[in-house]
Amino acid sequence: MNEKLLVVCGTGMGSSMILKMMVDQVVGAQKLPFDVSSDLASGARSSGADVIVAGLDLAPTLTNVPATVIGIKNILDKAEIASALEEYLASKNDGED
C-alpha cells in the first residue's frame, strides 16, 4: 500500500509544484511506493499524509503535524530527494513487524 506524500510550500503554487515535479520524477523512475500531491503548508496538518516534503527552511514551521516531515535543501536535486525518500522508507521498514 502506498504512502501518502504531500509536498508543501508557503504559497502552494511555486516551489511546492517544482518540488512535486521532481518528487514525481524520482518516484516514477525508481518506482517508490508513494502517492504524491501538493498543497499550502497550512494544509499539512489536516492532510492525512504519512510524509510531508518541503524546502529545508520551511520544514521547522510544520509543527504539530502527525506525519514525518522531510526538509530538502535543494529542491532541484533529484539525488537528494531520492536518498531522503529511500531513507524514510528504510526507517519505516525497520519499524514494521
Added chain:
Amino acid sequence: MTELLDLLPEDGIVLGAAAKDWRELTETVGELLVDADVAEPSYTGAMIRNVETNGPYLVIAPGLALLHARPEEGARAPGLVLVTPRTPIEFGHSTNDPVRVALGLTAVDATGHLDLLGAIGAIFTHPDAVDRIAAARTSGELRDVVAHLTEEN
C-alpha cells in the same frame, strides 16, 4: 516541453542589477513583472511579505531564489523574469545563500504556469546552472548558456 528561453520575455532579463539587499532585489524583480504586464505593482509587496512571513524558503536551491506570491495578490497572467544581482544577496536561508540568480514568477491559477515550472526545473537541475547563468554579462551570453543547458538534457 517548452524551453526556458521561449518563456522569458526579452525585456524580462536584467543582469548585474544594483540591488544591495533582498528587498531591493525583489523590487527589481517586481518591476520587471509589472513591465511585462503579468503583475500589478501590488504583487511586489506581496512577494516581499511572502519572504517576511514564510521565511527565505524561496531560495529553493543554492544561489537560486524563486520569488513569487499568490495569484490573487496581483498576478495578471503566467509570467517569468530573471535577474542576476551585481553582488550576491543574502536572504537568510540556512544553506542556500547567497542568491546569485533570482527568478520572478506569476501564476493566475493552479495549472497555467506548469510549463514555466517545468522549464525552470529542467534548467536548474544542472548543478552548475546557477554559476553559469550568474556569470553571463549580456542577454546574448545568457541565451547561449541556457541553450547549452537545454541541450545537455
